[in-house]
Amino acid sequence: MATEANILHADLDAFYASVEQLLNPDLRGKPIAVGGGVVLAASYEAKAFGVKGGMAGRKARELCPHLIFVGGNFGEYQRLGDAAIAVLNDFTPLVERISIDEAFADVTGCTHLFGSPIDIATEIRRRVRDQLGLPISVGVARTKHLAKIASQVAKPDGLVAVDPSHELEFLHPLPVGMMWGVGPVTETKLHAQAILTIGDLAQAPGGSLERLLGPAAGEKLAALAWNRDKREIRTQHRARSAGAQSALGRKPATEAVYKPVLPHLADRVASRLRAKARAGRTITVRVRFADMRSITRSVTLDVPIATTTTLAEIAEELVRSALADHPCERVITLVAVSVSHLREQAAIQLDLPLGLGDEKNRPGTRQGIARFSADRAIDAVRARFGRDAVGYAIAQLDRARSVPDAFRELAEKDLGERDV
DNA sequence: TCTGGGGTCCTAGGACCC
DNA sequence: TCTGGGGTCCTAGGACCC
Numbered sequence: 001m002a003t004e005a006n007i008l009h010a011d012l013d014a015f016y017a018s019v020e021q022l023l024n025p026d027l028r029g030k031p032i033a034v035g036g037g038v039v040l041a042a043s044y045e046a047k048a049f050g051v052k053g054g055m056a057g058r059k060a061r062e063l064c065p066h067l068i069f070v071g072g073n074f075g076e077y078q079r080l081g082d083a084a085i086a087v088l089n090d091f092t093p094l095v096e097r098i099s100i101d102e103a104f105a106d107v108t109g110c111t112h113l114f115g116s117p118i119d120i121a122t123e124i125r126r127r128v129r130d131q132l133g134l135p136i137s138v139g140v141a142r143t144k145h146l147a148k149i150a151s152q153v154a155k156p157d158g159l160v161a162v163d164p165s166h167e168l169e170f171l172h173p174l175p176v177g178m179m180w181g182v183g184p185v186t187e188t189k190l191h192a193q194a195i196l197t198i199g200d201l202a203q204a205p206g207g208s209l210e211r212l213l214g215p216a217a218g219e220k221l222a223a224l225a226w227n228r229d230k231r232e233i234r235t236q237h238r239a240r241s242a243g244a245q246s247a248l249g250r251k252p253a254t255e256a257v258y259k260p261v262l263p264h265l266a267d268r269v270a271s272r273l274r275a276k277a278r279a280g281r282t283i284t285v286r287v288r289f290a291d292m293r294s295i296t297r298s299v300t301l302d303v304p305i306a307t308t309t310t311l312a313e314i315a316e317e318l319v320r321s322a323l324a325d326h327p328c329e330r331v332i333t334l335v336a337v338s339v340s341h342l343r344e345q346a347a348i349q350l351d352l353p354l355g356l357g358d359e360k361n362r363p364g365t366r367q368g369i370a371r372f373s374a375d376r377a378i379d380a381v382r383a384r385f386g387r388d389a390v391g392y393a394i395a396q397l398d399r400a401r402s403v404p405d406a407f408r409e410l411a412e413k414d415l416g417e418r419d420v
Numbered sequence: 421t422c423t424g425g426g427g428t429c430c431t432a433g434g435a436c437c438c
Numbered sequence: 439t440c441t442g443g444g445g446t447c448c449t450a451g452g453a454c455c456c
Binding site: 054098100101181184185186276294296297300337355 | 449455
């Protein structure tokens with residue numbers, strides 16, 4: 001076990017909001033929120049009123065009447081997020097990016113070049129501030145979990161290093177809600193057992209956490225509470241699923257509503273899979289109702305697929321069946337499509353699937369070949385002229401209302417390293 | 421008449437096989 | 439014929455993270 005604190009966790013502060021304040025000086029020092037119906041990010045001035053990411057826009061305005069909503073400069077978020085990560089990469093290749101604005105780095109191998117981990121963290125913060133104009137907080141510790149907690153403690157715009165000989169003194173007084181893996185539901189359950197701090201959790205009798213939270217979660221939290229975090233920095237990730245969803249507002253639960261949306265979602269998912277030479281066997285759809293409850297239906301095929309039309313047809317059948325099971329639900333607010341059980345599939349082998357017992361989709365049939373050719377043609381046109389050059393006519397009608405594609409792309413995780 | 425969009429992992433029950 | 443255990447896969451739902 002390493003005895004040095006060599007793991008850094010760097011996290012840009014209130015990232016989207018900070019970018020907006022950087023781009024527009026009039027917004028500096030003011031409570032702002034990026035988003036509209038939902039707050040995607042809130043400035044620290046807005047957070048002081050209780051505004052948080054993920055909150056409904058209406059509630060945010062109630063909490064903070066002078067809140068300024070700003071539209072998203074999504075391209076700038078991507079550019080500046082990438083630039084901040086590039087600063088970390090100047091020190092070490094062992095960087096694990098968690099999201100657009102957050103990454104771990106293992107500096108074990110580069111201290112002889114750049115000084116102590118604290119020196120490196122200080123320099124990273126200085127460069128991001130000077131070169132990009134953005135505040136970034138950094139935690140330094142011996143493990144990933146502790147480094148992440150340290151960066152949260154450091155916010156806003158700070159640096160916290162946890163001395164390896166005083167880890168539990170740092171960790172145990174903190175509230176359980178700060179632990180990675182404790183969300184609102186788990187926090188409520190723990191509070192009900194008078195477990196308020198991470199120290200309380202560490203002291204919980206053996207087996208009690210497992211009974212309360214299930215075997216996996218109980219064991220994991222107990223390990224983290226004693227700072228037994230074995231996870232290493234992983235520079236490569238392989239996605240296990242790919243999906244797309246669309247919020248609809250409140251719409252009748254009818255085919256006329258969901259049928260036009262599904263080709264659009266299928267197109268987004270399948271084209272991303274094809275671009276990474278991947279395909280998947282399990283197709284899952286989700287339908288959300290007016291009260292935010294949602295149901296899923298899935299099917300696992302014998303053969304992985306990455307074909308837009310076939311995915312859309314299967315998704316439609318699944319949504320139809322899901323709604324048939326809930327005839328009393330008259331309003332839907334969201335549909336989602338995702339593909340999992342992914343596997344490598346070189347483009348030339350992108351076979352057409354069997355659909356749901358559908359003979360005409362078999363590989364080698366005339367329709368199968370036609371679908372394969374249609375996807376290849378669309379992919380080729382987009383490669384040359386951009387994503388908007390060609391699309392599904394019905395799907396494009398839906399664009400006016402939906403979230404910008406630029407935002408969707410921000411949220412996408414890379415499916416893998418390989419390009420076709 | 422505004423609660424987004426992209427993911428990961430876990431659990432429980434049932435089917436099926438050995 | 440009755441009875442049992444273990445493993446794997448699939449489905450549906452849920453919690454959590456950014």
